[in-house]
Amino acid sequence: METRLYIPPSPNTPEVDFDFAARRLCLRGESYPESAVGFYHEILQRTRDFLGGLEEDEIHVVIELRYFNSSSTKMLFNLVDELNTAARAGNSITLDWYHDPEDDTMLEFGQELADDFPEIHFRAIPVENT
Amino acid sequence: MITQSLRSPVPEDLPRQPMASARDLLIPVDPVTPNHTNEQIARIFSLKRQVQNLPVVHGERPMGLINRSLFHNMMARPYYPELYSRQSCIAFMDKNPLVVEADTPIDTLTVLAVQTGEKVFADGFILVEGGRYQGVGQVMDLMRAMNDLLARQHRQLVDSIDYASLIQSSLLKSSRQALAHGFPDAHWVLWQPRDTVGGDIFQCINLADGFLVAVFDCTGHGVPGAFMTLIAGAALERAIARHGHDDPSALLASMNRYIKQTLSQHGASCQTQALPDNSDDGLEGVILRGFLHAGHVIHAGAGMPLIHIRPEGEGHGQVIRSERRGVGYAATPVDQRWQNQRLDLMPGQRLYLVSDGVIDQIGGPRRIAFGKSRLVQCLLDTRALDMAGQKDAFARCFTDYRGQQAQRDDLTLLALQWPATT
Numbered sequence: 001m002e003t004r005l006y007i008p009p010s011p012n013t014p015e016v017d018f019d020f021a022a023r024r025l026c027l028r029g030e031s032y033p034e035s036a037v038g039f040y041h042e043i044l045q046r047t048r049d050f051l052g053g054l055e056e057d058e059i060h061v062v063i064e065l066r067y068f069n070s071s072s073t074k075m076l077f078n079l080v081d082e083l084n085t086a087a088r089a090g091n092s093i094t095l096d097w098y099h100d101p102e103d104d105t106m107l108e109f110g111q112e113l114a115d116d117f118p119e120i121h122f123r124a125i126p127v128e129n130t
Numbered sequence: 131m132i133t134q135s136l137r138s139p140v141p142e143d144l145p146r147q148p149m150a151s152a153r154d155l156l157i158p159v160d161p162v163t164p165n166h167t168n169e170q171i172a173r174i175f176s177l178k179r180q181v182q183n184l185p186v187v188h189g190e191r192p193m194g195l196i197n198r199s200l201f202h203n204m205m206a207r208p209y210y211p212e213l214y215s216r217q218s219c220i221a222f223m224d225k226n227p228l229v230v231e232a233d234t235p236i237d238t239l240t241v242l243a244v245q246t247g248e249k250v251f252a253d254g255f256i257l258v259e260g261g262r263y264q265g266v267g268q269v270m271d272l273m274r275a276m277n278d279l280l281a282r283q284h285r286q287l288v289d290s291i292d293y294a295s296l297i298q299s300s301l302l303k304s305s306r307q308a309l310a311h312g313f314p315d316a317h318w319v320l321w322q323p324r325d326t327v328g329g330d331i332f333q334c335i336n337l338a339d340g341f342l343v344a345v346f347d348c349t350g351h352g353v354p355g356a357f358m359t360l361i362a363g364a365a366l367e368r369a370i371a372r373h374g375h376d377d378p379s380a381l382l383a384s385m386n387r388y389i390k391q392t393l394s395q396h397g398a399s400c401q402t403q404a405l406p407d408n409s410d411d412g413l414e415g416v417i418l419r420g421f422l423h424a425g426h427v428i429h430a431g432a433g434m435p436l437i438h439i440r441p442e443g444e445g446h447g448q449v450i451r452s453e454r455r456g457v458g459y460a461a462t463p464v465d466q467r468w469q470n471q472r473l474d475l476m477p478g479q480r481l482y483l484v485s486d487g488v489i490d491q492i493g494g495p496r497r498i499a500f501g502k503s504r505l506v507q508c509l510l511d512t513r514a515l516d517m518a519g520q521k522d523a524f525a526r527c528f529t530d531y532r533g534q535q536a537q538r539d540d541l542t543l544l545a546l547q548w549p550a551t552t
Contacts, residue, residue: 067499070349074410103498112454
């Protein structure tokens with residue numbers, strides 16, 4: 001099984017650091033690629049493959065996004081949907097959703113995710129921007 | 131220098147406009163052979179001041195390249211002239227120069243030059259025809275040719291998008307006229323695609339007892355977004371033809387079916403499995419039917435809020451949320467329904483239809499989204515201004531907030547003021 005997927009950040013795509021071996025998946029930065037499907041397709045594919053091979057495992061997911069466009073939003077839903085499926089299959093999934101304390105938009109989106117995917121242990125974590 | 135057209139590296143259905151090739155950069159230089167001694171090379175370099183690199187050939191095949199300064203550096207070393215003067219010139223020759231066929235397109239040559247690494251800047255490259263030596267080329271000339279090529283390609287792209295922008299603006303013209311006619315001095319529109327054309331569109335139709343207004347934010351921006359706005363426009367038109375103007379919910383449902391059908395989204399109901407070649411496109415939007423005499427609107431929204439500002443007294447702003455599901459999109463069921471909501475309005479009250487480009491724009495000292503609260507506050511703070519004044523005030527507020535941040539998405543904000551009953 002592959003152990004890590006790393007994509008460095010760019011101005012319009014986030015840093016992707018999916019350390020499968022450590023069971024820790026991080027997404028940070030901004031997401032508005034010209035083609036969200038193009039950018040996320042492989043990420044979703046590999047995450048799906050990784051999650052499919054787990055049994056009663058613990059996975060820690062960190063999402064710290066400042067901006068994402070609507071097509072990235074859908075991709076994020078798909079990602080969290082995959083995590084939810086893995087949670088339903090008996091794995092324990094924690095999603096830490098970092099947001100600026102004044103950023104209602106980002107908090108609201110996180111809460112929508114929490115509502116839609118109740119199998120995931122969701123934590124909204126306000127952090128001041130540095 | 132020879133200039134002529136050439137074949138493309140990949141066969142195509144129809145020949146494209148010929149691209150400049152390595153041949154255009156050719157500088158004829160008499161090559162030397164391994165029989166030349168370093169002494170002779172030194173003489174050639176001193177006679178031909180402009181020659182920076184001397185190609186070495188065996189028969190007609192290139193063997194290597196002697197770089198002027200490298201050669202002089204070597205020969206300046208202690209005892210080297212004594213040792214090497216009478217030896218073959220291949221001693222100080224680079225045995226692996228970049229060798230390219232003369233018909234190599236400029237962009238391919240650029241890739242090869244970059245792969246060759248730093249030495250290509252000093253050494254340049256050797257040009258051959260069918261493997262036979264023709265001359266040399268310099269990186270400076272290659273950069274110039276590549277720059278011309280990019281400038282031409284960029285120009286073509288920009289011209290094409292500029293023209294597309296004329297078409298997109300023309301499509302909005304009838305709606306602009308309808309707004310001007312139906313809401314004289316009682317509306318304003320901020321419509322600003324991020325990349326000249328975009329995925330946001332607004333529509334307005336005046337009716338005997340009121341009006342229909344819609345804002346759609348289609349997937350993507352730029353050219354793909356603009357394609358989607360055409361589909362959205364056609365979808366609305368067909369929906370109106372079938373269901374009339376009075377039921378926004380039915381219009382969204384009909385648009386949903388039309389978009390899914392047009393983009394062949396049927397069957398791809400499980401979006402997580404979608405491959406990149408399956409369409410997963412759609413739109414967020416609000417359709418609002420105004421009944422002027424009755425004093426209310428019926429509206430239905432899909433992933434887009436409606437903002438209602440009551441100017442009386444302290445002022446009151448309300449964000450009316452819509453159902454989250456978008457119209458079209460593989461994950462949206464073909465029989466999805468969106469609820470109609472009714473909102474009573476008094477003269478002077480204002481309604482705002484807004485795309486997420488406005489709400490999600492990054493800015494401010496914390497570099498976070500503009501957000502709905504800030505938007506509502508800004509609209510409340512400026513509620514006493516007339517419509518033109520409010521547009522200016524909003525534009526200032528938004529631009530100040532955005533600061534140095536780039537516009538992230540297409541922007542649409544359409545404002546209506548409920549007219550006095552006639």
